[in-house]
Structures are given as structure tokens and as C-alpha cells.
Amino acid sequence: MLYSKLFTKTTKEVSSDETSKNAQLLIQAGYIHKTMAGVYAFLPLGLRVLNNIENIVRENLNQIGGQEILMNGIQPKANWDKTGRWNTVDVLFKLSSQTNTEYALAPTHEEQISPLIKQYISSYKDLPDFDEENGVMPLAVYQIQTKYRDELRAKSGLLRGREFRMKDMYDFHKTKESQEAYFEYITQTYITIYNQMGLKVYIVDASGGNFSDKLSREFQVICDAGEDLIKYSETTNFACNIEVFEDIKASGKEIPVDIQEAKSAEVGNIFDLGQKWVKAFDTSYTDKNNKKELPWMGCHGIGTSRCMAVIAEIYSDENGLKWPESVAPFKYQMITNVNHKDDQKINNQIVKIAQSIYQGESEAEDLFEANPETVLWDDRESVGFGEKLKDADLIGCPLQIIVSKRSLEQGGVELKNRYTGDSNIIQIIE
Ligand code: ATP
Ligand code: MG
Numbered sequence: 001m002l003y004s005k006l007f008t009k010t011t012k013e014v015s016s017d018e019t020s021k022n023a024q025l026l027i028q029a030g031y032i033h034k035t036m037a038g039v040y041a042f043l044p045l046g047l048r049v050l051n052n053i054e055n056i057v058r059e060n061l062n063q064i065g066g067q068e069i070l071m072n073g074i075q076p077k078a079n080w081d082k083t084g085r086w087n088t089v090d091v092l093f094k095l096s097s098q099t100n101t102e103y104a105l106a107p108t109h110e111e112q113i114s115p116l117i118k119q120y121i122s123s124y125k126d127l128p129d130f131d132e133e134n135g136v137m138p139l140a141v142y143q144i145q146t147k148y149r150d151e152l153r154a155k156s157g158l159l160r161g162r163e164f165r166m167k168d169m170y171d172f173h174k175t176k177e178s179q180e181a182y183f184e185y186i187t188q189t190y191i192t193i194y195n196q197m198g199l200k201v202y203i204v205d206a207s208g209g210n211f212s213d214k215l216s217r218e219f220q221v222i223c224d225a226g227e228d229l230i231k232y233s234e235t236t237n238f239a240c241n242i243e244v245f246e247d248i249k250a251s252g253k254e255i256p257v258d259i260q261e262a263k264s265a266e267v268g269n270i271f272d273l274g275q276k277w278v279k280a281f282d283t284s285y286t287d288k289n290n291k292k293e294l295p296w297m298g299c300h301g302i303g304t305s306r307c308m309a310v311i312a313e314i315y316s317d318e319n320g321l322k323w324p325e326s327v328a329p330f331k332y333q334m335i336t337n338v339n340h341k342d343d344q345k346i347n348n349q350i351v352k353i354a355q356s357i358y359q360g361e362s363e364a365e366d367l368f369e370a371n372p373e374t375v376l377w378d379d380r381e382s383v384g385f386g387e388k389l390k391d392a393d394l395i396g397c398p399l400q401i402i403v404s405k406r407s408l409e410q411g412g413v414e415l416k417n418r419y420t421g422d423s424n425i426i427q428i429i430e
Contacts, residue, residue, distance in 0.1 A: 001330070003378040006030075008043045010391050021225060022309040023157025025321055029394045031329075038154025038162035045395065046308075048329035050165065053311075054144045054304050056196045056326065057167045064189050065137025066169055071112050073146060077102040079111040083280045091149035105148040110273065110299060113141065113170045114281040121172065121285045127295055129178040130185070138182055142169035144304060158309035159225060159265060165305035172278075172295040174287075179296040183217075183272060186300055190219055190268055197307055198315065198324030199267065202232045202239035206269070219268035219302075225313045226265030233258050265310050270300040315419075321396025322418045330376040331369060333397040334358065337385040337404035346405050353413065353428060354379075354403045364426045366415055367401070375401070393418065 008030035018024055018034065026032045031046030042050055058068065074095065080086040086094075086104070093105035106112070121127060121139070130138040144167045154162050169186075173179040187203065194201045201219040220230050220239065232239040233256035240248055242261065249255055278284070278294045287293045308327075315322050325331055336354045338347045356362055360371035376397060378388045385404070392400050402414040412428035 001372060001376050003376055004380050006044060006376075008045065010394055018157070019155060020157035020159065020309075021316070022159060022312040025312055025316055025394075026158070026308075029321055029396070032158070038151060038160065040158060040161065040163075045329040049308055049311075049323065049327050050305065052327040052329075053197055053307050054165070054167070057144065057193055057302055057304060060189050060193045060196075061140075061142050061167070061169060064140070064185060066140050066142045068143065069141050070143050070145060071106070071109050071116070073106050073148065075104045075106050075109075075112055077104060079115065079281075080104050083111060083277065085111070091151060093148045093150050107147055107149045108166075108299075108301070109143070109145075109168055110170070110277045114277040114283050114297075117141070117170070117172060118281055118283040121283070121295065124174055124285055124287045124293075127172055127174045127285060129175060130173065130182040132181070132185060138171050138173050138178055140169055140171040140182070142167060142300075156225060156227070156309070158305045158312075160227070161305060164303065167302040167304055169300045171298045171300075172283075173297075174285075174293070174295060176296050179272065179298055183270065183298055186270055186298075187217060190270070190300075190302070193302070194219065194221070194267065194307075196326055198311060198326060199307065201267065202230060202264065203237070204230055204239050204241050205244075206241060216269055216271040218266050219270075220264040221267050221310050221314070222262045223265045223310050223313050224263055226263045226310075228264045228266055229261065230264045231259050231261050233260070265306065265313075266303070267307050267310055268300070268302040271298060273297040273299050316396070319390070320394030323396050323398060325398045328396070328398050330397045331374040332367075332376070332399045332401050333392045333395060334370075334375050334377045334401040334403065335385070335388045335392055336377070336379060337388075337402070338381070339385070339405065342405055346408065349408060350403050350405070353408075357401060357403075357413070362428070364412070364428060366426050367413075370401070 010030055011028055014024045014027050030043055033041040033043055035041055091107055095103040127139055128136050147166045148163055151160055151162050154160055199221050201221055204218050204220055206216050206218045229242040230239055231245045235258050236256045238256050275294045278297055284292050284294050336350050338350055357367055357370050358375050358377050396418055398418055400416040407414045410425045412426045414423055415426050416423035
């Protein structure tokens, strides 16, 4: 993409009420726009990152049998009355129509998926038991969607939005064994998903609070801006929420010696919902003997926009963002220094080389993947070289291709790694 065509601009000014690092950086670099507290719009660069994150989630869930659907942001009050949650979920946004019909602005979708699935599971044949060895996946549906929660404090940028993005998956099983085995399987898939985004997660057991009375598992990433506190060990997979640490110690469980404490952000949460929702909506099926049975249900969330915030918090420095390649808006940002005081021949050569890299015609191995989809070419004519370099650091694409008189004198273009700061000349001119 040509930078000159991008409607957004980088800015030094961020309103003083924006205190979180992720939002400050993402606003400065032109990834998001603040609509109001806790509500952000995704701009071209930001949407590319969000889409990359959500596609990592999507591809991995498709591999474990997830079927993608898209439910609704607005839901009937009756469904929430049925589970008694209309009055107990404190973050529930409630809407009233011009005819005084009430709706929920969906914070999560158990109340919608349970009656929906009811229409499609009449028989035990509709609920295959999970069997990893033979590749049999259970009934699992998911969506990646915008959620709404009336959060009291929304001061952490994309970490805690009143409108935010979430993947939620729901699975249904004939047996508790199938559900529990799939729960473990999903745990492994989650680890892969976060790793692919560049996030190391610690898994902690947690009780689901308002959303479930069963045990659940949280996926925590160590991050100064996080709102949780965990105890963890680098050498073992021990990790727990700070509140339960003393209880775990008292229970006699062996505690690793290298325990540390850190702030963390919950990037995902998986739940065993038991039969609470299927009971409320009579989401039943008939077994082999034509007897009515209730399935076992699980629910699994990933905060995709929160993941973006955590990545921005972790992968950044005083100059700006430095995205992992898997989620970066572009793999390369190319900067051309066409200094009109220089002789025209050099300027022409710079543009010609940049053109061929941008069009994917470069023969250099390190630039094979360059094309208009992977390169953000800062072709702006009115902006100086120094400012372009600053913008490239702020925007944070993993690799910077610098085409200048100096690089040409060294035989080619400079390729700079935003993350390590290493740079070398890619020989182009024979
Ligand atoms: P928290 O404890 O941070 O309020 P939660 O436990 O209420 O979150 P869940 O219901 O478990 O959230 O939602 C699943 C995932 O959605 C969370 O693990 C988190 O990554 C993300 N999430 C939840 N609330 C928000 C929010 N307000 N803004 C952004 N992401 C969120
Ligand atoms: Mg949670």
C-alpha cells in the first residue's frame, strides 16, 4: 500500500485523558480512533492487525472442528430472564425500543446459542463424542464478534472496552468425558493461538464467578498494564491467581522455588458450563432409547481486541510499536529518500528500485515476499527523510526497507529489523 493514499496520519497529540500505553501508541500511529471512553474505531492499519489476530484464532479453531457462525449484538430480554441474568449481570447494557420492548446488548452469547442449538440437536447422532485419535470432533460453534459490557472503569484502552471484540466458542456433548477431553484439547489449541500471536501465556485455574459456578481456566499474559496479579514460575508450568496462592500453599501442594509475582492480563477464559444453560432453555436431545437427555456444555472466550492491546503494550519501546510479523499490518515499511537537491539521476534510481521491490520484482531473497499487500511504501513527497524514519518506528512494521543515496552507494537497500535494531545492506546493484 502507498502511504500517500492512507487517509490516517500519525500524530504527536493524544488527548490527556488517554492514559494507557496501548491506546496512546495505537492512536498516535493511526491504528485506532477514540469515539468515547472504552469505545474505539479500528482504522486501516488497526483493522489489518485485528484481522490478523482474528484469522489466527479462526484458522486454529477450524482445525479442531469449530464451525463459524455470526450471532447478534442485540438479544431479547426474555432469554436473559430465563437464566435469571437480566438482573444479575452488572455489566449488561439494556436497551429499550420505541414500543418499550427491552433488549440486551450482548456481553456474551450463552443466552442466544442455547436456544439456537436446541433447533438442531434432536438425536444423540447430532452430538458426536470427541475422539482425538480418530479425528472425531464434537459439535462446536464459534463466532468472532463485537461485544458490549457496561464496564465501570474503561481507562485501559483496548484492554478494557465497553465495546470490544471477542471470539466465543460453545461446544455440546453427550458425555462429561467428551466435554472434559475437549476442554483439554482446546487448552492446547489456545496455547498455539497465543504463541502464534507472539504471546506467552500462563494458565491459571479460576472460578467463573458470575458467568459460571464451575471451574474455569484463564489464560494470562504478563503485562504491566494488566489488571490481574498472578504468581508464576518460569521453570515449571505452575501459575495461579494471587488470591488463591495462600490456599494452594496451605493445601500442601508443592510450590516451585522460583515463584515470582507479576501483573497480568487475561486474554482468554474457558469454562465448563455443565448443564445450567441447556436446562434453562430445554436444549435436549433423545438418546438411543428415545429418552430425553441434556448435553454438557462448554464455553470458551478469547478477547481478540484485548490481545491487540497486550501485544502493543509488550511489543513497543520509546519510539513506538514493533509488531510480531504474524500480526503486523505490513511485513515491510519502505522508506524512499528522494532528496530533490541531489542529482536527478540518483532520485530516479531510488524510485526505480523502490518500484521494483514494491511490485514484487526484486530478486533479493530477503525481499521475495515484498508486494503491494506486504509493503507499506512511504512514498510521500512532502515529508522529510527523518520524519519518515520516525513514522516507520512508530508504526512498527517488523522490517524497514530504506532506499537512499547512501544505501545505493553501498550497493543496494538497507534492511532494518525494527525489533532487534539490526540493519544490513541487501545488494541489488551489480
Ligand atoms: P475481566 O475479568 O477482565 O473483566 P471477564 O473474565 O469478565 O474479563 P470473560 O467473560 O471471561 O471476561 O470474557 C472472555 C474474554 O474476553 C476475556 O478473557 C478477555 O480477554 C475478553 N474481555 C472481557 N471483557 C473485556 C473488555 N471489557 N474489553 C476487552 N476484552 C474483554
Ligand atoms: Mg474471564
